[in-house]
Amino acid sequence: MARKPLDYDQLNENVKKVQYAVRGELYLRASELQKQGKKIIFTNVGNPHALGQKPLTFPRQVVALCQAPFLLDDPNVGLIFPADAIARAKHYLAMAPGGLGAYSDSRGIPGVRKEVAEFIERRDGYPSDPELIYLTDGASKGVMQILNAIIRNDRDGILVPVPQYPLYSAAISLFGGALVPYYLKEEANWGLDFVNARQSVAAARAKGITVRAMVIINPGNPTGQCLSEANIRELLRFCYEENLVLLADEVYQQNIYQDERPFISARKVLFDMGPPLSREVQLVSYHTVSKGFWGECGQRGGYFEMTNIPPKTVDEIYKVASIALSPNVPGQIFMGLMVNPPKPGDISYPRYATESKAILDSMRRRAHMMTDGFNSCRNVVCNFTEGAMYSFPQIRLPPRAIQAAKSAGKEPDVFYCLKLLEATGISTVPGSGFGQKEGVFHLRTTILPAEEDFPAIMSSFKKFNDSFMEQYEGYSRM
Amino acid sequence: MATVVAVENLNPKVLQCEYAVRGEIVIHAQRLQQQLQTQPGSLPFDEILYCNIGNPQSLGQQPVTFFREVLALCDHPSLLEKAETTSLFSADSISRAKEILATIPGRATGAYSHSQGIKGLRDAIAAGIASRDGFPANADDIFITDGASPGVHMMMQLLIRNEKDGILCPIPQYPLYSASIALHGGTLVPYYLDESTGWGLKTSDLKQQLDDARSKGIDVRALVVINPGNPTGQVLAEENQYDIVKFCQNEGLILLADEVYQENVYVADKKFNSFKKIVRSMGYGENDFPLVSYQSVSKGYYGECGKRGGYMEITGFSAPVREQIYKIASVNLCSNITGQILASLVMNPPKPGDESYAAYQAERDGILESLARRAKAIEDAFNNLEGYSCNKAEGAMYVFPQIHLPKKAIEAAKAAGKAPDAFYALRLLESTGIVVVPGSGFGQVSKSNLS
Numbered sequence: 001m002a003r004k005p006l007d008y009d010q011l012n013e014n015v016k017k018v019q020y021a022v023r024g025e026l027y028l029r030a031s032e033l034q035k036q037g038k039k040i041i042f043t044n045v046g047n048p049h050a051l052g053q054k055p056l057t058f059p060r061q062v063v064a065l066c067q068a069p070f071l072l073d074d075p076n077v078g079l080i081f082p083a084d085a086i087a088r089a090k091h092y093l094a095m096a097p098g099g100l101g102a103y104s105d106s107r108g109i110p111g112v113r114k115e116v117a118e119f120i121e122r123r124d125g126y127p128s129d130p131e132l133i134y135l136t137d138g139a140s141k142g143v144m145q146i147l148n149a150i151i152r153n154d155r156d157g158i159l160v161p162v163p164q165y166p167l168y169s170a171a172i173s174l175f176g177g178a179l180v181p182y183y184l185k186e187e188a189n190w191g192l193d194f195v196n197a198r199q200s201v202a203a204a205r206a207k208g209i210t211v212r213a214m215v216i217i218n219p220g221n222p223t224g225q226c227l228s229e230a231n232i233r234e235l236l237r238f239c240y241e242e243n244l245v246l247l248a249d250e251v252y253q254q255n256i257y258q259d260e261r262p263f264i265s266a267r268k269v270l271f272d273m274g275p276p277l278s279r280e281v282q283l284v285s286y287h288t289v290s291k292g293f294w295g296e297c298g299q300r301g302g303y304f305e306m307t308n309i310p311p312k313t314v315d316e317i318y319k320v321a322s323i324a325l326s327p328n329v330p331g332q333i334f335m336g337l338m339v340n341p342p343k344p345g346d347i348s349y350p351r352y353a354t355e356s357k358a359i360l361d362s363m364r365r366r367a368h369m370m371t372d373g374f375n376s377c378r379n380v381v382c383n384f385t386e387g388a389m390y391s392f393p394q395i396r397l398p399p400r401a402i403q404a405a406k407s408a409g410k411e412p413d414v415f416y417c418l419k420l421l422e423a424t425g426i427s428t429v430p431g432s433g434f435g436q437k438e439g440v441f442h443l444r445t446t447i448l449p450a451e452e453d454f455p456a457i458m459s460s461f462k463k464f465n466d467s468f469m470e471q472y473e474g475y476s477r478m
Numbered sequence: 479m480a481t482v483v484a485v486e487n488l489n490p491k492v493l494q495c496e497y498a499v500r501g502e503i504v505i506h507a508q509r510l511q512q513q514l515q516t517q518p519g520s521l522p523f524d525e526i527l528y529c530n531i532g533n534p535q536s537l538g539q540q541p542v543t544f545f546r547e548v549l550a551l552c553d554h555p556s557l558l559e560k561a562e563t564t565s566l567f568s569a570d571s572i573s574r575a576k577e578i579l580a581t582i583p584g585r586a587t588g589a590y591s592h593s594q595g596i597k598g599l600r601d602a603i604a605a606g607i608a609s610r611d612g613f614p615a616n617a618d619d620i621f622i623t624d625g626a627s628p629g630v631h632m633m634m635q636l637l638i639r640n641e642k643d644g645i646l647c648p649i650p651q652y653p654l655y656s657a658s659i660a661l662h663g664g665t666l667v668p669y670y671l672d673e674s675t676g677w678g679l680k681t682s683d684l685k686q687q688l689d690d691a692r693s694k695g696i697d698v699r700a701l702v703v704i705n706p707g708n709p710t711g712q713v714l715a716e717e718n719q720y721d722i723v724k725f726c727q728n729e730g731l732i733l734l735a736d737e738v739y740q741e742n743v744y745v746a747d748k749k750f751n752s753f754k755k756i757v758r759s760m761g762y763g764e765n766d767f768p769l770v771s772y773q774s775v776s777k778g779y780y781g782e783c784g785k786r787g788g789y790m791e792i793t794g795f796s797a798p799v800r801e802q803i804y805k806i807a808s809v810n811l812c813s814n815i816t817g818q819i820l821a822s823l824v825m826n827p828p829k830p831g832d833e834s835y836a837a838y839q840a841e842r843d844g845i846l847e848s849l850a851r852r853a854k855a856i857e858d859a860f861n862n863l864e865g866y867s868c869n870k871a872e873g874a875m876y877v878f879p880q881i882h883l884p885k886k887a888i889e890a891a892k893a894a895g896k897a898p899d900a901f902y903a904l905r906l907l908e909s910t911g912i913v914v915v916p917g918s919g920f921g922q923v924s925k926s927n928l929s
Contacts, residue, residue, distance in 0.1 A: 007799075015636055015802055015805075050584060057556075068547055068549070079562045080557065099784070140811070144810075150489065298586070298588045300812075316488055325531075330816050
């Protein structure tokens, strides 16, 4: 007798459990409205070029030449490409025998990994081994690979900040592990709370969970806070005491909008602390070309660097990487260019420096505008975006709004965000997509809309919010 | 203090999976390659020849000029505003780049796209599929991925709940399948291709393996067919394909059709037919038969492995299931844009009448004819070697000759703790610098083959 083909109830349960709100309900609704002709401002994902940020000129010149090496043979190529872009294209083509169309080493082109190692050494002051740097199709793939290696079953727990970027919760669900939350302190500028973290770990262990790793996102997503050196030291000591591998998501390290706490890598602090920690704490550090002032999300270029990971484990990670054959070569070249950009004296340097500074200065201004704009709204409280690309304001929803949400069968912040979307076209992600304390609601937006559009966007938001609050907080007429 | 992440406490599925294409022999070859650089003349050969992997451009195959022109223009769109560009690029590559950029919101090739891939590019792919098969294709059924391999992983993830879920795979097979099944904790249910009949596939064999697995309590969910085959190169006869579809329908199996070598067919008496075409020509409509078809930009005559471009076309799945597939795709946000653009170019290349058509056709035919000649030459060469027999390479990029190893060789292998074919492959490498993959890496059990 014929069996029915694939039914929903026969799917892998782990797949069904996965949630990824960044492209979930709000995004799908926004896309629908866009199809119907409504103007939508997508602030649901950190996707700078989609909101008008221009790519940097130099990397695009270099990659175009690498794509079409026949251009290098043309006598007129110097008319439309600067000499240093031409030289750099030749540099990468020499590193990639077979050009952009051949699978590279599964860990990435050795020459690019060397450039990454040199970048890390310049940044931190400690040598870095290219053999322990793996390039990936975006940092997310690297996160997935490491978590897949660590999680054996549902009794393996991963400490994840709340709020977090939901790649982590999604990956943990997918691999059948346990998410062990540690809450950031909103009232202390989203600071780390080790009392809470210790309690979480103890509670998890009491349930028979082995807590294996701790995720830290610095600068934070969605929260934007930048950790101080003291914070990172405490974090590393915590990992040492609790026997955890630290997974340091540092993809926003170029996006810093205050001067009190510049970016400092977990690896630098670890080595500054010296033995025994520097020799024993296991660390995986992530970076990408998608963020910073590069914003080259579509290239899918990332890397992870392993510190104090035993060679046999590295072999297993290499094995899994090899099944995917190799990360995409253009993305690898973008990574090489990002860690080894034009220098003072290079023909392209002035333009590169001007373009970069313009983007970063504008982001800093927008971080302020957005924070101030939210704080001027009724029942909205917003921490300053110290880094990264997002704003995560707290929306103090009145009880009647929460009730209305319940009647509509929606989480309160989803309800608010849907109304915001329909009234203004601003597409955000509800805080529940990132995790938050029970009964405390947020939304995440990006600081990426064009600077000239900001005043209109913030005023549109304020208008919606204040009238929403008026509607649900107005005194009942009894 | 105990190290946290050590081999003893890694995910056992990671420990179990294997991928011989880049396994032990290749790692050794890379070491020898370094030795050649640091101590030239220290080995009996001058260079390492990587024949372990279908990586054409690493062995000198040139990319298709038109494709690279379009990609360069899309990578650096400000070229389109410069007067000099018209003297450096063909007119139709310029217009194609403009067309493509117009389908990308904001012309932003650096932005994350829709998680299934840019709509305009999926439309082009769907049109290419329709023109290939004579049956319509829907852009919403297409998921563009970083190479075909992530699409395979996605389906394994979706289908495998535990070790009692089985996937029927050809033996010999491309070891992505065995690795992916192991990684996702499922069971590989082998079906054996028959070397004596040119690696033929009989549905009676499929049925036998299926029943055997079911009797052991395995819930077999899907059938993987690689056509043209890897590593075996055979191209399925149309009749065979009808039987396979009927078999899947009767047994309630999803058909996973790996068709990445669809443009690599070297024999005049065989033709590639997509399973989508077969299924539709048998009268099954959009909702009737669950089929996932894979294509890639890595193979064919384009050989753009390093770009990581590919797609899967999903038909016959219910809406709730498709939502889950979309959701998994969305966690990675999107595949790389260059790969997406290339996938649309491969499925929609220059046509007769286009300015670039003549050059494109010459490049394409040159590559394919050369591949066909090399397939024949290498097949003949192996058949003339002592101890070798080799089936015809009808398609794909590989030969999988059988080596009849002498008893003493097999004993020496055992003594060295190696599979006999791995022992041979290692000796081959150390004597000649030629890197191959032992047949045991593809699942051959009792016989020895090389790829």
